[in-house]
Amino acid sequence: xxxxxxxxxxxxxxxxxxxxxxxxxxxxxxxxxxxxxxxxxxxxxxxxxxxxxxxxxxxxxxxxxxxxxxxxxxxxxxxxxxxxxxxxxxxxxxxxxxxxxxxxxxxxxxxxxxxxxxxxxxxxxxxxxxxxxxxxxxxxxxxxxxxxxxxxxxxxxxxxxxxxxxxxxxx
Ligand code: FEO
Numbered sequence: 107x108x109x110x111x112x113x114x115x116x117x118x119x120x121x122x123x124x125x126x127x128x129x130x131x132x133x134x135x136x137x138x139x140x141x142x143x144x145x146x147x148x149x150x151x152x153x154x155x156x157x158x159x160x161x162x163x164x165x166x167x168x169x170x171x172x173x174x175x176x177x178x179x180x181x182x183x184x185x186x187x188x189x190x191x192x193x194x195x196x197x198x199x200x201x202x203x204x205x206x207x208x209x210x211x212x213x214x215x216x217x218x219x220x221x222x223x224x225x226x227x228x229x230x231x232x233x234x235x236x237x238x239x240x241x242x243x244x245x246x247x248x249x250x251x252x253x254x255x256x257x258x259x260x261x262x263x264x265x266x267x268x269x270x271x272x273x274x275x276x277x
Contacts, residue, residue, distance in 0.1 A: 108170040123160035129182040144265025197240040204233040
C-alpha cells in the first residue's frame with residue numbers, strides 16, 4: 107500500500123509536470139512571436155513531453171490504488187528578454203524539477219516503497235538528459251555571441267525535433 111506522503115508528493119509532481127508544459131508552451135509562443143520557429147518547435151515538443159510525464163505519474167497513482175488530487179496550475183511567465191533568457195530559465199527550471207524528483211526518490215527509500223522508487227528512477231535519469239540538453243542549447247547561444255547566422259542555424263537544428271511519446275502507448 108502506497109503511503110499518503112508519497113501520494114501527496116506524486117500528486118504535486120503531476121501538477122509540476124503540467125506547469126512545466128504550460129511554461130514551455132509560453133516560451134514556445136514567445137519564440138514563435140520572435141520569429142524563431144525552430145526554437146518554438148523544440149519548446150512545443152518539450153511541452154508535449156512534460157504533458158506525457160504528468161499523465162504517466164497520474165497513471166502510477168491510479169495503478170497503486172490511490173486517489174489523484176487536483177490543484178491550481180500556476181500561470182507561467184509569458185514575456186522574455188530573448189532566447190538566451192528563455193534557455194537560462196529552461197535550465198533553471200529543469201534543475202528545480204530534478205530537485206523535486208530527488209525528493210520523491212528519497213521519500214520512497216525512506217518509506218521502503220520499492221515500486222515508487224523503481225518508478226521514479228526513470229525520472230532521475232531523464233532529468234540528467236533534460237538538464238544536459240538545456241545546457242547544451244544555452245552554451246550554443248552563448249558561443250554564437252548573438253551572430254544572426256549562427257542563431258539561424260541553431261534555430262534550423264531545433265526545428266527538426268519531433269515528438270514521440272516517451273512511454274509509447276499514450277499519444
Ligand atoms: Fe518532466 Fe522537464 O521534466
